[in-house]
Amino acid sequence: MDRPVEPGHFSACEARLDKHIAGRCSVDFPVAVVLPAGGSGERTGLLTPKQFCTFLNRPLISYTIQTFERVPWIQSIVVVVAKESLDLMMDIIHRFHHRNVQVVHGGSTRHRSIFNGVRALSEGEGGTARVKPKVVIIHDAVRPFVEEDFLLKITMAAKEQGAAGAIRPLVSTVIATTLEGYLDHSLERTMYRASEMPQGFIYDVIYQAYQRCSESDFEFGTECLHLALQYCGTNAKLIEGPPTLWKVTYKRDLAAAESIVKETLSQSACVVTGGSAQATELANALQKSMSTLDMEVDVISDLMGDDAKSLSKEWNFIRVSVNSSCFSEVGKMLSALEEADRALLHPVVIIWVYLIGSEDGSSASEPMGGEPAAMMELATGAKLGNILVYGIQLHHSKEATLWGRSVEKVAQMSCALIRDRSPALTGQLLQA
Ligand SMILES: Nc1ccn([C@@H]2O[C@H](COP(=O)(O)OP(=O)(O)OP(=O)(O)O)[C@@H](O)[C@H]2O)c(=O)n1
Numbered sequence: 565m566d567r568p569v570e571p572g573h574f575s576a577c578e579a580r581l582d583k584h585i586a587g588r589c590s591v592d593f594p595v596a597v598v599l600p601a602g603g604s605g606e607r608t609g610l611l612t613p614k615q616f617c618t619f620l621n622r623p624l625i626s627y628t629i630q631t632f633e634r635v636p637w638i639q640s641i642v643v644v645v646a647k648e649s650l651d652l653m654m655d656i657i658h659r660f661h662h663r664n665v666q667v668v669h670g671g672s673t674r675h676r677s678i679f680n681g682v683r684a685l686s687e688g689e690g691g692t693a694r695v696k697p698k699v700v701i702i703h704d705a706v707r708p709f710v711e712e713d714f715l716l717k718i719t720m721a722a723k724e725q726g727a728a729g730a731i732r733p734l735v736s737t738v739i740a741t742t743l744e745g746y747l748d749h750s751l752e753r754t755m756y757r758a759s760e761m762p763q764g765f766i767y768d769v770i771y772q773a774y775q776r777c778s779e780s781d782f783e784f785g786t787e788c789l790h791l792a793l794q795y796c797g798t799n800a801k802l803i804e805g806p807p808t809l810w811k812v813t814y815k816r817d818l819a820a821a822e823s824i825v826k827e828t829l830s831q832s833a834c835v836v837t838g839g840s841a842q843a844t845e846l847a848n849a850l851q852k853s854m855s856t857l858d859m860e861v862d863v864i865s866d867l868m869g870d871d872a873k874s875l876s877k878e879w880n881f882i883r884v885s886v887n888s889s890c891f892s893e894v895g896k897m898l899s900a901l902e903e904a905d906r907a908l909l910h911p912v913v914i915i916w917v918y919l920i921g922s923e924d925g926s927s928a929s930e931p932m933g934g935e936p937a938a939m940m941e942l943a944t945g946a947k948l949g950n951i952l953v954y955g956i957q958l959h960h961s962k963e964a965t966l967w968g969r970s971v972e973k974v975a976q977m978s979c980a981l982i983r984d985r986s987p988a989l990t991g992q993l994l995q996a
């Protein structure tokens with residue numbers, strides 16, 4: 565019996581690889597990606613193939629493509645889809661401004677789809693030859709959460725070894741069963757790992773492996789690393805990856821993916837005060853209260869000058885108005901976000917916090933005559949551009965405890981609206 569892999573064995577190898585990679589200034593060879601997306605997603609029980617199922621107004625595959633588009637040393641992306649999904653895929657590329665993406669049609673099995681994608685990287689239009697990549701990364705289109713540093717590890721290892729693949733510890737014991745459906749024996753779990761994606765290959769290795777493999781491999785195989793070993797004698801370097809490499813397989817996985825994206829978008833907020841002392845005081849109180857709710861808040865007077873950079877890095881904005889129910893400030897923020905095309909890939913949240921009353925006891929004339937209707941109209945238009953506008957109204961109180969409670973309530977409501985990003989509440993003027 566082979567000796568079990570000692571716990572930490574792979575992390576020791578990875579540490580050496582980390583050091584090896586750390587010494588590299590950049591990827592100085594062409595790298596391409598093949599994203600197999602030609603499946604039907606039967607295990608989700610949904611009619612729409614899971615790679616095209618949407619959350620936060622975007623299909624799953626668009627999140628994965630974006631992940632690779634952000635990697636500067638990846639030159640091209642090939643997405644492999646079923647023939648009947650070609651038009652849908654082209655529409656997604658157009659709608660979400662994906663670039664450097666070539667779409668080819670898939671096959672009846674994952675291996676056939678992947679081979680179509682690999683082949684497309686060396687055969688240009690009409691079968692003419694094209695410059696092929698040195699390394700090709702293969703990554704299931706339904707695995708949206710992969711980080712650049714891990715892609716770099718896989719890519720460098722593939723260049724060094726010919727092939728490399730992500731692995732994860734098994735979470736369930738693997739057993740062998742008898743034909744009658746009884747336990748034959750259980751495998752020693754420490755000797756096995758789950759093979760995940762991404763995987764990387766020297767282009768010629770995986771291309772030749774697919775040219776040499778059998779029909780049975782194409783029909784029943786699920787492991788590219790096996791083909792490289794079996795048909796090219798190339799033994800892949802195995803690298804333990806983070807738990808985020810999981811594959812969307814069941815319907816629940818789509819909900820999990822949405823939750824992860826929402827969490828990523830809900831780490832911080834930018835409060836814009838317009839510069840008034842009272843709005844700034846409220847903003848600072850909100851900042852303090854929201855920090856206790858794990859929300860990092862920045863307070864600025866306006867989205868101008870250096871502060872305008874928030875427009876391109878923040879997903880959540882709070883606009884504080886004092887005794888002024890006009891929406892011009894919110895309208896200006898909305899226009900700036902639309903001009904920056906900020907909500908193309910993710911929904912942006914704007915919360916209008918409307919403070920009535922002031923320290924000297926004066927109060928605006930009873931507000932909100934026609935404003936709720938105007939608020940709803942503004943929010944309805946904004947939603948079409950993937951910007952979610954909510955309103956929270958609060959009354960100033962000179963009684964410190966009461967005022968503190970009001971501010972805390974606004975902080976809680978703001979965090980909830982940001983974290984949930986529900987289109988259902990847009991345009992509502994909530995009472996704190
Ligand atoms: N003929 C196929 C089958 C699968 N895939 C892709 O391979 C990846 C991983 O496969 P899997 O999770 O099994 O997807 P499906 O085959 O769609 O799922 P199911 O088995 O539930 O139908 C997915 O991105 C899937 O779209 C593909 O490109 N071509």
Ligand SMILES: O=C(CO)[C@H](O)[C@H](O)COP(=O)(O)O
Pocket residue numbers: 674704759760761786787788811813
């Ligand atoms: O991890 C993988 C190979 O290394 C593949 O993602 C996995 O094998 C696909 O299997 P299935 O199509 O049944 O989901």
